[in-house]
Amino acid sequence: MDHRPQAWGRPRDDVYGAYDPSYFHNSGPKTATQSPIVTGTSVIAIKFKDGVVIAADNLASYGSLARFTDVKRLRPFLNASVVGFGGDVSDMQYLDRHLKELAIDVAYITPEASEQTKDFTAANLFTYLQKVMYHRRNHFDPLWNQILVAGLDNDDAPFLASVDLRGTSFTSPSLATGFGAALAQPIMRKYAATEEDAAKLTREQAVDVVKECMKVLFYRDARSLDRYSIAVVTKEGVELKEDEQLERQSWAFAERIKGYGTQTV
Amino acid sequence: MAMFSQNPLMNGPNYSFSDSPRVAAPEGTRQHRFDPYTDNGGSTLAIAGADFTIMAGDTRLTSGYSINSRFHPKVFKIGGTTADQKDATLVLSVVGFAADGEALKERLDSICKMYRYRHGKPMSVKACAQRLSTILYQKRFFPYYAYAILGGLDEEGKGAVYSYDPVGSYEREQCRAGGAAASLIMPFLDNQVNFKNQHIPGSGEGHALQERERRPLTRQEVEILVKDAFDGAVERHIEVGDGLQMMVITAAGIEEIVLPLKKD
Numbered sequence: 041m042d043h044r045p046q047a048w049g050r051p052r053d054d055v056y057g058a059y060d061p062s063y064f065h066n067s068g069p070k071t072a073t074q075s076p077i078v079t080g081t082s083v084i085a086i087k088f089k090d091g092v093v094i095a096a097d098n099l100a101s102y103g104s105l106a107r108f109t110d111v112k113r114l115r116p117f118l119n120a121s122v123v124g125f126g127g128d129v130s131d132m133q134y135l136d137r138h139l140k141e142l143a144i145d146v147a148y149i150t151p152e153a154s155e156q157t158k159d160f161t162a163a164n165l166f167t168y169l170q171k172v173m174y175h176r177r178n179h180f181d182p183l184w185n186q187i188l189v190a191g192l193d194n195d196d197a198p199f200l201a202s203v204d205l206r207g208t209s210f211t212s213p214s215l216a217t218g219f220g221a222a223l224a225q226p227i228m229r230k231y232a233a234t235e236e237d238a239a240k241l242t243r244e245q246a247v248d249v250v251k252e253c254m255k256v257l258f259y260r261d262a263r264s265l266d267r268y269s270i271a272v273v274t275k276e277g278v279e280l281k282e283d284e285q286l287e288r289q290s291w292a293f294a295e296r297i298k299g300y301g302t303q304t305v
Numbered sequence: 306m307a308m309f310s311q312n313p314l315m316n317g318p319n320y321s322f323s324d325s326p327r328v329a330a331p332e333g334t335r336q337h338r339f340d341p342y343t344d345n346g347g348s349t350l351a352i353a354g355a356d357f358t359i360m361a362g363d364t365r366l367t368s369g370y371s372i373n374s375r376f377h378p379k380v381f382k383i384g385g386t387t388a389d390q391k392d393a394t395l396v397l398s399v400v401g402f403a404a405d406g407e408a409l410k411e412r413l414d415s416i417c418k419m420y421r422y423r424h425g426k427p428m429s430v431k432a433c434a435q436r437l438s439t440i441l442y443q444k445r446f447f448p449y450y451a452y453a454i455l456g457g458l459d460e461e462g463k464g465a466v467y468s469y470d471p472v473g474s475y476e477r478e479q480c481r482a483g484g485a486a487a488s489l490i491m492p493f494l495d496n497q498v499n500f501k502n503q504h505i506p507g508s509g510e511g512h513a514l515q516e517r518e519r520r521p522l523t524r525q526e527v528e529i530l531v532k533d534a535f536d537g538a539v540e541r542h543i544e545v546g547d548g549l550q551m552m553v554i555t556a557a558g559i560e561e562i563v564l565p566l567k568k569d
């Protein structure tokens with residue numbers, strides 16, 4: 041009999057074998073995101089004369105299942121930037137909590153709202169997010185997202201940039217994640233191939249282009265939805281609409297498609 | 306007390322989960338692992354002249370078959386005292402995995418800045434070159450997947466180019482091409498910069514052939530050579546194109562030139 045109190049109430053090692061501590065979470069692999077589970081599809085954005093338009097649909101898919109149909113994937117930050125998330129939704133929610141905390145910290149340091157946005161522009165926020173993403177990839181525990189950040193830079197010029205789960209970051213007059221990179225980006229590049237082109241676009245034109253792209257994405261991306269969020273970021277702040285419906289849908293163009301299928305002519 | 310125990314494990318001081326023998330890993334080790342690297346394409350080039358160095362790189366950023374950005378610079382001024390790098394003396398080009406390249410650039414830049422604040426003078430290319438090698442080798446077992454080239458003027462004012470592999474092996478050279486189209490550009494450089502396989506016509510047969518005399522190229526010649534090299538690479542490599550960024554380092558400072566390349 042073992043009289044030591046530490047041993048009481050425990051299965052005897054000589055009978056049951058030593059306790060397997062791998063069940064105790066202090067050995068074995070880290071519980072890191074090894075693959076995305078619930079995912080959001082494309083985020084698209086384009087710069088215009090005095091700001092950026094960004095959009096993403098409201099669907100979170102579980103594989104091929106359209107699981108959650110009212111998930112907001114555009115998040116405003118300090119009424120000066122919008123962050124659009126593609127990829128894993130739980131990682132998006134983690135980052136969203138993280139950014140909320142950050143916004144509270146900023147509010148404590150600079151209580152005046154107009155001063156906050158001077159210190160924390162979209163460009164600053166993006167640099168921060170890039171570091172977070174790259175740091176997590178360095179620890180083999182990536183946040184499985186591709187992120188677009190829209191807003192203004194430190195000179196009040198339109199700012200748009202992208203960072204992915206490996207910390208790769210880049211900017212462009214228009215950007216799109218996921219399927220949008222193949223379907224929406226060519227359309228947006230027709231209107232804003234260069235920064236100069238983008239600087240000539242009006243707000244109305246930019247919004248129209250983005251809405252048209254959302255329509256194309258809904259036609260051809262099987263993991264998309266006709267309910268979407270769209271935000272316009274300018275010097276005046278963020279105007280975010282989170283429950284928009286795709287308008288003027290029509291498959292009339294399908295008749296004119298030739299070259300494949302069972303067509304005999 | 307332990308001598309009465311039937312269990313060899315209990316001979317330790319007490320029961321603790323950390324004391325029990327560790328099982329290597331639970332069942333079903335992950336098949337799919339996160340791959341922390343990608344190749345973002347692009348190409349770089351550096352040529353040292355008698356009193357200048359030209360560093361160049363295209364500005365396309367790709368992943369797979371898609372173009373992420375048509376203007377993403379790969380060539381950076383390093384070690385200026387301010388963020389705009391107005392008074393920088395060194396230039397670094399990085400190509401390969403863009404996120405690692407960026408991180409490497411930022412580390413080297415901050416080290417050069419610290420050196421400058423502490424010593425009141427900019428870091429020499431030779432010192433910076435050795436330091437860059439050390440930075441790369443420190444990550445020998447999780448490398449920065451980037452091919453770096455460092456350019457500047459040496460103590461005698463001559464053009465200096467140092468080229469690296471991702472784990473820090475380095476060498477001073479007259480010229481070097483890096484990245485996706487390195488294998489297309491480097492042979493062209495061997496021929497045009499180091500005059501390899503160039504002979505004096507009619508000087509003999511076979512081994513009797515006399516080599517063409519080597520001479521340093523002028524700045525104008527090098528600028529044309531760089532443009533030609535990239536125009537050639539753009540034609541044959543899909544990951545190269547959009548824009549050509551050149552940094553010309555002379556005793557007077559660093560001049561930046563951006564030229565268009567084919568966007569297809």
